[in-house]
Amino acid sequence: MPLSDRVLARLREAVDQPDLTDTRYAMRRLLGRGGMGTVFAVFDAVLEREVALKVLTAGDAAGRLLSEARVVAQLEHPGIVPVYDSGVLADGRAFYTMKLVEGVHLDAFIHDTPSLSDRLRVFQTLCDAVAFAHSRGVVHRDLKPGNVMVGPFGEVLVMDWGVGVAGTPVYRAPEQSEPGGDVGPAADVHALGVILRALLPSPSRPLQALIDHATAADPAARYADARELHREVARYLDTGSVEAYRESAFERVARFYRANQPLLVLFLVYIVVRFALFLWSRP
Amino acid sequence: MPECAVPVERDTSIGGPNAAFPSTRPSIVAAAIGDDEARRRTARETFVAAYWKPIYRYIRIKWRRGNEDAKDLTQAFLTEFLSAAGLGRFDAARGSLRTFVRVSVDGFVSHDARAASRLKRGGGFLVSPIEDDDGDVVDIAADPDVSMEEYFHREWQRQIFALGVDDLRAFARASGKDMPLAVFEAHDLVDEPPSYGALASTFHLTPATVTNHLAWARRELRRFVLARVDAATASAAEAASEARALFERS
Numbered sequence: 001m002p003l004s005d006r007v008l009a010r011l012r013e014a015v016d017q018p019d020l021t022d023t024r025y026a027m028r029r030l031l032g033r034g035g036m037g038t039v040f041a042v043f044d045a046v047l048e049r050e051v052a053l054k055v056l057t058a059g060d061a062a063g064r065l066l067s068e069a070r071v072v073a074q075l076e077h078p079g080i081v082p083v084y085d086s087g088v089l090a091d092g093r094a095f096y097t098m099k100l101v102e103g104v105h106l107d108a109f110i111h112d113t114p115s116l117s118d119r120l121r122v123f124q125t126l127c128d129a130v131a132f133a134h135s136r137g138v139v140h141r142d143l144k145p146g147n148v149m150v151g152p153f154g155e156v157l158v159m160d161w162g163v164g165v166a167g168t169p170v171y172r173a174p175e176q177s178e179p180g181g182d183v184g185p186a187a188d189v190h191a192l193g194v195i196l197r198a199l200l201p202s203p204s205r206p207l208q209a210l211i212d213h214a215t216a217a218d219p220a221a222r223y224a225d226a227r228e229l230h231r232e233v234a235r236y237l238d239t240g241s242v243e244a245y246r247e248s249a250f251e252r253v254a255r256f257y258r259a260n261q262p263l264l265v266l267f268l269v270y271i272v273v274r275f276a277l278f279l280w281s282r283p
Numbered sequence: 284m285p286e287c288a289v290p291v292e293r294d295t296s297i298g299g300p301n302a303a304f305p306s307t308r309p310s311i312v313a314a315a316i317g318d319d320e321a322r323r324r325t326a327r328e329t330f331v332a333a334y335w336k337p338i339y340r341y342i343r344i345k346w347r348r349g350n351e352d353a354k355d356l357t358q359a360f361l362t363e364f365l366s367a368a369g370l371g372r373f374d375a376a377r378g379s380l381r382t383f384v385r386v387s388v389d390g391f392v393s394h395d396a397r398a399a400s401r402l403k404r405g406g407g408f409l410v411s412p413i414e415d416d417d418g419d420v421v422d423i424a425a426d427p428d429v430s431m432e433e434y435f436h437r438e439w440q441r442q443i444f445a446l447g448v449d450d451l452r453a454f455a456r457a458s459g460k461d462m463p464l465a466v467f468e469a470h471d472l473v474d475e476p477p478s479y480g481a482l483a484s485t486f487h488l489t490p491a492t493v494t495n496h497l498a499w500a501r502r503e504l505r506r507f508v509l510a511r512v513d514a515a516t517a518s519a520a521e522a523a524s525e526a527r528a529l530f531e532r533s
Binding site: 015017 | 336527
């Protein structure tokens with residue numbers, strides 16, 4: 001008697017569930033699948049709270065998941081999801097638990113059409129978290145909107161630090177596709193540039209130049225790391241200009257006008273009033 | 284590749300409850316066409332156990348052949364395919380073993396007349412036909428959203444799980460785990476599973492014991508299924524990819 005479709009579906013689901021026998025965790029629900037693993041919401045019976053449990057996908061090496069857990073544990077930053085626990089389950093699969101992040105993925109956040117400044121601030125926070133990792137010698141290698149969560153208060157959390165992964169085609173830097181290619185922080189800068197392009201469907205010329213600079217084919221032609229990119233975005237938010245774009249004199253004047261419009265209007269009013277007073281007081 | 288912990292006694296059912304795991308990994312392809320007689324036999328049995336039913340059902344559905352015709356074609360295909368001229372042409376760089384098998388079946392059936400004549404002459408490796416349930420074939424074919432490639436993949440997955448269940452049964456009986464097996468069969472192998480409470484009442488157990496029995500059976504089933512995937516694929520990378528697809532819920 002062959003297994004029916006319903007039985008097959010149930011068996012697939014049943015054997016994929018992590019075996020939580022003899023652990024402090026109880027199964028709640030499936031959250032999703034990421035690099036190397038499946039993530040479930042589980043209840044921590046000791047601390048009486050829900051946490052996220054990432055368990056190794058069938059066919060992947062346990063060492064990689066535990067090495068991911070160790071890497072993330074070294075990165076204590078508000079923009080990086082903290083790891084709580086790690087180990088091996090009764091079914092032999094490696095796992096680690098981490099903070100259960102409430103919020104939406106960055107791609108869903110974009111669909112809510114936030115303002116340009118909100119998008120740039122979220123992007124800047126993302127750059128800040130990645131810059132911190134770069135300062136600790138860690139490269140993400142698979143940055144994409146699906147690996148970034150935006151919380152209800154605008155907090156940004158980067159997930160899936162699956163060290164050694166090959167990246168996702170659209171976001172992958174050219175050097176990641178080369179056998180033995182030297183993959184460093186510039187690969188993350190490339191992915192950040194592609195993410196920024198997704199965040200800004202119609203970028204201004206300076207922002208377009210910034211994106212082009214971040215996604216240059218040659219890693220040496222990009223921003224050196226996420227910190228440089230972060231500074232460039234901050235410069236844009238402060239002044240409207242970026243180092244990657246040389247403005248014409250007209251654009252400089254126009255930007256000066258936009259940035260100082262109230263002051264210039266006041267000054268113009270002052271000149272007009274003074275001129276009127278001058279004409280009125282003339283004998 | 285884990286060894287089977289159960290003392291094995293061969294029977295005539297291909298991939299049946301007493302089928303042994305192949306003892307070596309890396310390539311079922313190399314072993315199935317190699318010079319080592321024992322390894323070649325084991326690899327071919329493993330291959331036939333994993334592929335006979337998917338191929339048979341695929342021929343019935345895609346090529347619209349009757350029951351006996353499809354059995355004969357499956358037999359003839361496997362006889363010809365399990366050789367250096369068939370399986371030996373597999374190139375892992377060009378796709379998975381499963382895809383290669385499916386494409387090869389298409390090529391073979393499209394030359395049906397040639398296959399029929401070879402079947403009459405007989406081949407070097409004979410496989411026993413496995414009875415199948417025609418109603419099941421018709422039900423699956425009725426799904427218009429499933430491509431033939433997906434269909435073949437799903438039938439392969441179904442067979443891998445069926446073999447895993449057979450392995451679990453053999454292991455449970457040999458280990459004195461008849462009760463966990465019975466609970467598992469009563470819950471996970473039926474279309475409408477009863478509640479844990481109803482199972483506990485039926486088997487005179489506590490709900491916690493039911494939970495533990497199911498956890499044990501699923502853990503062991505997972506192990507056996509992965510071992511079957513490992514044995515029926517051509518490389519570790521392909522095994523990992525097939526295993527991921529096997530557990531990926533749509």
